[in-house]
Amino acid sequence: MEKKTGYDAVVFDMDGVIFDSERAVMQCWKELADKYQIPDIEKAVLSCTGTTMKRTREIMLEIYGEDFPYDIYAKESSAIYHSRYDGGRLPMKPGVVELLTFLKEDGKKIALASSTRRQTVTNQLKDAGILDFFDNVICGDMVEHSKPAPDIFLKACAELGVAPERAYAIEDSYNGIRAAHAGHLLPIMVPDLLPANEEMQEKAEVVLPDLFEVIAYLKGEGAC
Numbered sequence: 001m002e003k004k005t006g007y008d009a010v011v012f013d014m015d016g017v018i019f020d021s022e023r024a025v026m027q028c029w030k031e032l033a034d035k036y037q038i039p040d041i042e043k044a045v046l047s048c049t050g051t052t053m054k055r056t057r058e059i060m061l062e063i064y065g066e067d068f069p070y071d072i073y074a075k076e077s078s079a080i081y082h083s084r085y086d087g088g089r090l091p092m093k094p095g096v097v098e099l100l101t102f103l104k105e106d107g108k109k110i111a112l113a114s115s116t117r118r119q120t121v122t123n124q125l126k127d128a129g130i131l132d133f134f135d136n137v138i139c140g141d142m143v144e145h146s147k148p149a150p151d152i153f154l155k156a157c158a159e160l161g162v163a164p165e166r167a168y169a170i171e172d173s174y175n176g177i178r179a180a181h182a183g184h185l186l187p188i189m190v191p192d193l194l195p196a197n198e199e200m201q202e203k204a205e206v207v208l209p210d211l212f213e214v215i216a217y218l219k220g221e222g223a224c
Helices: 021-036 041-047 053-064 070-085 096-105 118-127 151-160 174-182 198-203 211-219
Strands: 009-012 109-114 136-139 167-171 186-189
Touching: 009 151, 021 041, 021 070, 041 053, 053 070, 096 109, 096 211, 109 118, 109 151, 118 136, 136 151, 151 167, 151 174, 167 174, 167 211, 174 186, 174 198
Parallel strands: 009 109, 009 167, 109 136, 167 186
Antiparallel strands: none
16 A cells, blocks of 8 residues: 655644543543532533533533533542643553654654643643644634634644645544544544544544554555
8 A cells, every 4th residue: 555645744632642631531520420429421521522621611511500510620620630640640642652753754744733721731742751743732722713613723734834635633532523624634533432423434534543553544554
């Protein structure tokens, strides 16, 4: 199989793609659900995957009602999360460094497009020792509309100076794939908490099980 040469850049999501953070967030919320008797928390948290903090708050209030003390619970969940995972303790997904190294050595531009706020993103990438791989970092507090709107991916491509049609986007969430597809990037889905449903199969260029398979795909050795 021929090596894939029809792309100039790869834009990464962060949570669930680079870090195993979505599973960590879910565990924190499950602990709060047990403590405060919050029903169906897993379904609620999954519905917020790939969105900004602002949109997450809106979704949780839509689900549980306007009197739901989301701000109190979110603060407690955040405290648990940071106490466990700050300082480089957040697990990285297998293949992250290998994929970033491959892209850098192959002369491809690399960006991050995460719905998470910039300070958190920068800290986590720095703590993991991978910040310098990225040519640009675009975060949820830098665009007007969050995923599934394509704004964050379009801004990432603009900052890199590449056409969206020549950039792969690596995503795990439904909203992320929707955003990349809407922005005319080439979405690669690497599922994390949610499997690839029929919509994702249709909107993604390919669905792959892990980042090592992404390397093989980009080399032209994997599935097409």
